[in-house]
Amino acid sequence: MTERARPPLPPLPPLPEDETRTLERAAPRPEPVQRRERRRRAVDDGPSRRQWSAGHALVVCVLALAIGLLLNAPGAHKSAYNRPAGWKRDVALALTGPLAGVSHALLLDRPRKGVQAAIGRSGEDGIDTKIALPSTPVQPTAPVRSAGTTPSPAKPAVSTKPDTPAQPRKTAFTPTHKLRIWIAGDSLVITPGYAIVRAAGATPVIESVGGVDGRVATGLTRPDVFNWFEEIRARVKELHPTVVVLDFGGNDDKAYMTGLPDGVTIDDFGGSVWRREYARRVGGVMDVINRAGAFVVWVGLPQTSSADQTARFDVVNAVVEKQARKRPGRAAYVDTYRLFAGEDGGYTQYMKDLSGKLVQVRAGDGVHFEREGGDMIAREVLKVLNREFDLTSWRRKSR
Amino acid sequence: MLFPTATFAIFFLVVLPLSWLTMPWPHRWRPFIIAASYVFYSWWDWRFVFLLAGCTLWNQVLAVRIWRSTVQAQRRALLILALAGDLGVLGYFKYYDFFVSSGDNLASYAGLDLPLSLKTIVLPVGISFFTFMAISYVVDAYRGDFQPTTLEKFAVYLSFFPHLVAGPIVRPGELIPQIETPRDPRRVDTSRAFYLIATGLFKKVVIANYLASSIVDQVFAAPGQHSSLEILVAVYAYAVQIYADFSGYTDIAIGIALLLGFQFPQNFDSPYAAVSVQDFWRRWHMTLSRWLRDYVYIPFGGNRRGRLNTYRNLMLTMLIGGLWHGAAWTFVVWGGLHGSALVYERWKQERRGGAEPRETAWTRWRARFLTFQFVCLAWIFFRADSFAAARDMIEGLFTGWGQPSPLVTGGVLLAIAVGIGSQYLPPRIPRLVMARFSRLPVLGQATVLALALMLTSVMGPEGVAPFIYFQF
Numbered sequence: 001m002t003e004r005a006r007p008p009l010p011p012l013p014p015l016p017e018d019e020t021r022t023l024e025r026a027a028p029r030p031e032p033v034q035r036r037e038r039r040r041r042a043v044d045d046g047p048s049r050r051q052w053s054a055g056h057a058l059v060v061c062v063l064a065l066a067i068g069l070l071l072n073a074p075g076a077h078k079s080a081y082n083r084p085a086g087w088k089r090d091v092a093l094a095l096t097g098p099l100a101g102v103s104h105a106l107l108l109d110r111p112r113k114g115v116q117a118a119i120g121r122s123g124e125d126g127i128d129t130k131i132a133l134p135s136t137p138v139q140p141t142a143p144v145r146s147a148g149t150t151p152s153p154a155k156p157a158v159s160t161k162p163d164t165p166a167q168p169r170k171t172a173f174t175p176t177h178k179l180r181i182w183i184a185g186d187s188l189v190i191t192p193g194y195a196i197v198r199a200a201g202a203t204p205v206i207e208s209v210g211g212v213d214g215r216v217a218t219g220l221t222r223p224d225v226f227n228w229f230e231e232i233r234a235r236v237k238e239l240h241p242t243v244v245v246l247d248f249g250g251n252d253d254k255a256y257m258t259g260l261p262d263g264v265t266i267d268d269f270g271g272s273v274w275r276r277e278y279a280r281r282v283g284g285v286m287d288v289i290n291r292a293g294a295f296v297v298w299v300g301l302p303q304t305s306s307a308d309q310t311a312r313f314d315v316v317n318a319v320v321e322k323q324a325r326k327r328p329g330r331a332a333y334v335d336t337y338r339l340f341a342g343e344d345g346g347y348t349q350y351m352k353d354l355s356g357k358l359v360q361v362r363a364g365d366g367v368h369f370e371r372e373g374g375d376m377i378a379r380e381v382l383k384v385l386n387r388e389f390d391l392t393s394w395r396r397k398s399r
Numbered sequence: 400m401l402f403p404t405a406t407f408a409i410f411f412l413v414v415l416p417l418s419w420l421t422m423p424w425p426h427r428w429r430p431f432i433i434a435a436s437y438v439f440y441s442w443w444d445w446r447f448v449f450l451l452a453g454c455t456l457w458n459q460v461l462a463v464r465i466w467r468s469t470v471q472a473q474r475r476a477l478l479i480l481a482l483a484g485d486l487g488v489l490g491y492f493k494y495y496d497f498f499v500s501s502g503d504n505l506a507s508y509a510g511l512d513l514p515l516s517l518k519t520i521v522l523p524v525g526i527s528f529f530t531f532m533a534i535s536y537v538v539d540a541y542r543g544d545f546q547p548t549t550l551e552k553f554a555v556y557l558s559f560f561p562h563l564v565a566g567p568i569v570r571p572g573e574l575i576p577q578i579e580t581p582r583d584p585r586r587v588d589t590s591r592a593f594y595l596i597a598t599g600l601f602k603k604v605v606i607a608n609y610l611a612s613s614i615v616d617q618v619f620a621a622p623g624q625h626s627s628l629e630i631l632v633a634v635y636a637y638a639v640q641i642y643a644d645f646s647g648y649t650d651i652a653i654g655i656a657l658l659l660g661f662q663f664p665q666n667f668d669s670p671y672a673a674v675s676v677q678d679f680w681r682r683w684h685m686t687l688s689r690w691l692r693d694y695v696y697i698p699f700g701g702n703r704r705g706r707l708n709t710y711r712n713l714m715l716t717m718l719i720g721g722l723w724h725g726a727a728w729t730f731v732v733w734g735g736l737h738g739s740a741l742v743y744e745r746w747k748q749e750r751r752g753g754a755e756p757r758e759t760a761w762t763r764w765r766a767r768f769l770t771f772q773f774v775c776l777a778w779i780f781f782r783a784d785s786f787a788a789a790r791d792m793i794e795g796l797f798t799g800w801g802q803p804s805p806l807v808t809g810g811v812l813l814a815i816a817v818g819i820g821s822q823y824l825p826p827r828i829p830r831l832v833m834a835r836f837s838r839l840p841v842l843g844q845a846t847v848l849a850l851a852l853m854l855t856s857v858m859g860p861e862g863v864a865p866f867i868y869f870q871f
Binding site for chain 2: 116200350357359365371
């Protein structure tokens with residue numbers, strides 16, 4: 001590198017004129033203060049750092065990771081268990097299993113457990129694959145939408161003029177007796193979920209309860225990663241929702257499942273055994289919610305920028321749609337595949353919004369949604385709610 | 400490959416000894432570190448390795464030709480060509496859809512139909528960072544500040560994995576001389592490296608992720624559903640989250656580079672202790688702000704062409720800085736707010752005739768408080784995914800007082816307090832910690848680090864959230 005004769009640089013700008021100078025430091029100081037400052041700095045600097053060799057750095061790295069692995073062995077084992085199926089998971093399990101045993105025998109897992117207990121997160125290292133589903137579905141003659149199931153002490157106002165005599169009466173909701181909506185699912189539910197929450201906030205008859213329970217990299221095939229079956233059962237019992245909006249399946253497009261009943265083995269994704277088992281889980285979740293008196297709105301999977309993934313999502317969607325159709329009046333399926341189809345029927349990242357403005361509806365990863373895409377799904381969900389429930393008659397009565 | 404993952408730990412445990420073993424033979428070390436960096440980069444998407452290689456080749460060829468050329472017009476033409484290539488690549492991958500959709504919307508207001516179609520373009524991770532570093536290299540060659548080096552050394556400079564995906568933006572004069580001289584394996588500042596890695600991991604995995612999942616994401620997604628107190632706390636929480644996230648990443652990057660024997664420039668210096676917006680930019684993402692100063696503000700004319708031109712240059716620099724962060728108008732507004740504040744401070748300074756105001760503890764703390772409030776207000780536009788969302792956030796700050804605020808928990812307030820309080824930590828405390836750590840025996844150092852890893856692992860939320868600055 002050689003320095004060349006260079007033109008003089010202009011005076012430094014007022015932006016970051018001098019990286020080390022702050023206004024405080026810039027203030028002029030008398031000489032004795034500077035001397036005092038030097039002395040103070042000498043004291044502040046304290047003992048100097050010892051420099052070590054590269055070999056030392058490597059040994060410390062290896063030892064720290066080894067000790068850290070022993071201290072974190074239960075967590076590492078759980079992470080290994082939760083990995084996607086394949087040789088990496090097998091290797092990770094083969095390594096972390098014995099490691100967790102050694103850590104436990106040497107009491108090295110105690111600090112981790114102690115910290116977990118101190119911050120109220122005991123039991124996080126447990127692996128739970130139990131799936132508890134109702135053995136019999138809700139009777140098809142009892143649609144949830146007319147059941148008036150909310151725990152509110154106020155009596156539900158029922159619409160007196162149904163559209164046609166053949167249709168069952170819709171449960172009516174008013175600003176004093178609100179429709180309670182809970183939203184849950186994998187990462188795909190997060191953006192549409194908050195759009196639904198915003199839409200709910202704009203109407204006086206819908207109340208969001210429990211926020212949006214969106215958990216990244218979870219689904220119904222891997223209760224070991226996150227046990228949605230227990231979560232849903234517990235949350236509907238706690239929140240008493242009238243409607244539960246679910247969006248699952250984005251991580252379920254794989255052959256591997258945990259929590260299988262005895263004697264069931266799955267060889268391939270989308271095969272008859274896979275479909276039967278996935279249908280059991282989807283239907284079971286719907287039944288758990290229906291038994292708690294709530295209606296299910298299941299948001300289907302959209303097409304993605306990957307044709308292979310879209311094909312796999314089609315398989316998941318087919319199972320879910322069929323299960324929803326089996327439960328008229330208790331579950332509805334929102335088809336996002338067509339909703340987000342471009343002009344050629346395929347994947348598109350941009351669409352026109354209601355005002356005709358071109359907006360980005362899908363995230364850069366080609367799978368998730370942008371805010372405007374979430375708003376589109378929220379509108380579809382509200383359409384379903386308006387179809388299944390009476391959300392408007394209170395306006396006529398209040399006039 | 401994210402830093403806080405087992406995959407990276409394994410990768411680094413392989414690279415660290417091999418790097419030091421090959422270090423005495425630069426002709427072996429350089430291909431090795433290039434290969435390692437390309438493996439690191441290809442973990443996201445192997446196809447973008449070709450983009451990185453192409454960017455390296457393009458800038459090297461043109462920088463050498465610029466340096467060799469003695470005809471000023473030719474040098475200038477070559478510089479424009481190099482910049483057009485770099486900015487063209489950046490524009491295509493990062494801004495194509497943004498400009499087309501913005502143009503389409505503008506045209507539709509006028510009743511026109513643009514013939515351009517949108518593409519689904521995947522943004523290569525780190526493109527904003529390595530493009531800026533490549534521009535530094537070419538511009539420095541043009542200015543005569545730095546003689547282009549060999550292709551191999553330039554490839555190491557541009558692809559060196561600790562800085563590759565999210566900076567710091569290292570200048571050729573800082574890194575290439577280090578690449579040219581083998582590092583001394585007997586003197587490695589391990590205590591500073593381990594301190595930076597451990598604190599960086601804690602900042603990212605515990606503080607940033609906790610605040611994101613506990614309050615920030617929920618409130619910014621649906622501000623209308625939250626109380627004014629929750630919105631206010633979420634804004635402060637986001638300020639801490641983005642600091643912890645980004646400074647955590649650069650701390651880890653600097654620490655990893657140190658373990659490999661390389662010094663990177665400092666990127667953060669307690670930005671929330673700034674006493675003015677100008678001071679904030681001397682402390683926040685310092686390598687970007689000096690890049691903008693040297694390669695945008697000064698070429699625009701800096702402060703040499705009168706007061707109004709200085710204001711214009713400041714504003715343009717900050718608008719470009721805003722757009723660099725993301726292809727959305729909200730980022731432009733964020734840059735514009737900072738630009739306006741810098742112009743205002745400059746104007747005020749000029750009215751005083753350049754004299755510094757009398758400073759007391761009270762005025763200093765008041766300046767810090769006001770600067771922090773302004774920075775937080777601007778962060779709303781940075782974080783919000785649309786103007787409507789930003790408007791809802793600002794409206795919500797005033798309209799929902801007295802409502803229940805379940806998201807404002809002790810944990811959230813503690814994390815914010817730790818994040819802001821750490822900015823006021825006297826520098827002697829980390830120095831003392833590092834010095835004490837450096838005097839521990841090997842096993843002691845390893846145990847302290849292992850305990851730090853365990854605490855970070857237990858206290859952080861499950862899973863690894865991507866770093867915010869990866870998207871830029």
